[in-house]
Amino acid sequence: DTTNPLDALSQEGLPEEPMQQEKEAAGSGGGGTWEMVVGGGRKKQRRRKGQKKVVEVDNDDELDGGDDDDDDGGGGYERQREHPFIVTEPGEVARGKKNGLDYLFHLYEQCRDFLIQVQNIAKDRGEKCPTKVTNQVFRFAKKAGASYINKPKMRHYVHCYALHCLDQDASDALRRAFKERGENVGAWRQACYKPLVSIAARQGWDIDAIFNAHPRLAIWYVPTKLRQLCHAERNAATAAAASSSVSGGPDHMGF
Amino acid sequence: DTTNPLDALSQEGLPEEPMQQEKEAAGSGGGGTWEMVVGGGRKKQRRRKGQKKVVEVDNDDELDGGDDDDDDGGGGYERQREHPFIVTEPGEVARGKKNGLDYLFHLYEQCRDFLIQVQNIAKDRGEKCPTKVTNQVFRFAKKAGASYINKPKMRHYVHCYALHCLDQDASDALRRAFKERGENVGAWRQACYKPLVSIAARQGWDIDAIFNAHPRLAIWYVPTKLRQLCHAERNAATAAAASSSVSGGPDHMGF
DNA sequence: AGAAGGACCAGTGGTCCGTA
């Protein structure tokens, strides 16, 4: 609520020291970055240095190549937020200060890797072994250097990843359509619910069973909203069937 | 810490009003009591009235038959603790102010019934559906009138129930042996660990898999101590195998 | 405005320890 630039400046540059005196050893050290995966070789592990907001200058859409974006300048404080997602087609790398949807889905695969590591450690120690991506896994990921992974983000897009897993063709088509129309990520995210509900409809409405049947999806909690949508739609479908049976349908339900 | 009888008396008779303004309807209403199950027809649903501790008179081992034990006198306050367990043989009903082990195991079956009810309600509402006996299930049991079911007790004896499920013959033999020897419940409970560890040894040490493979056991969390014992014993067995392999065993492990 | 994520909160698993 302070609007004085000097006051704003005075709040900059607080280094966010991660506590290293933790019990668990770091493990893999963060693994390959997205650029290593897709072969671009830039970006990621971002924690750009303290470009004060009051002197923010780069809002240009620099088209790759330069490293003016993510160099650390040697100081290395003031961890930056991840670039926001934009709707990209399959295979498309986001340009400018954006991340694409292949990268988003890759984060889910990374979480799976971290879960597997946590599971192996737990088995080794004879401790109880998580079957889902839990707080413990997010903590492990952070300690392993994957500071760009966090729970609210991963939970936010779980159903988008679910569609990608369960019907890649439909997921790809949706991405192309929403990119074409210039929709933002929020709109695309909302649109991912409907095809999932349709899949559930075809499989007896049991969204938990659908998640659990897919090895990469089974480790994610079913999002509350998706569960609610499936439930509401099932009730609507049941009511429709019942009312149609009153007017002579073959599937009579009692009244 | 007050030793004045009048002070003690002044703390008696506080009726423990259960909150009825809850969301969930009560359901089955507590179901058959143990006596109904075994045909005795007395006891249970105990909440004997306010026999002040300062005027406690009955420590006789009244041998059933009388109803001087559990009559309510009309007032019906001061919920009493459950009678302690004693080691009984299979089929034996405990006499006096005691409960037997068949009754103990029956409580686990009751919890399973309550879980199934909670699951059915959850499925009906499209809410997430517990696979284990959770706090929610204990709360439901209490609301359904099964006030004698509580989490610390059920967790305390889980591994005893596990042995009963996984090797009834061994469980029965252990009960007979400990009854014969006049051991108390705590000793019997401790003794239940060892045969379970042996079962785990025969099945690759995966106590979670053993629980999960048994339909009535799968709904219970593996007790921490049992998990630890299996782990320790596995390491001991592995170390023994390794050291024996040094002296020429066929199962060489590297050093 | 759209979006990322620190941080909060109600209810969990786990069991200790004051009680009888």
Next chain:
DNA sequence: AGAAGGACCAGTGGTCCGTA
């Protein structure tokens, strides 16, 4: 003493809302 269980506590799932 042996045992039952109220009640506490650290860490969870879930997501809001102050932030950029």
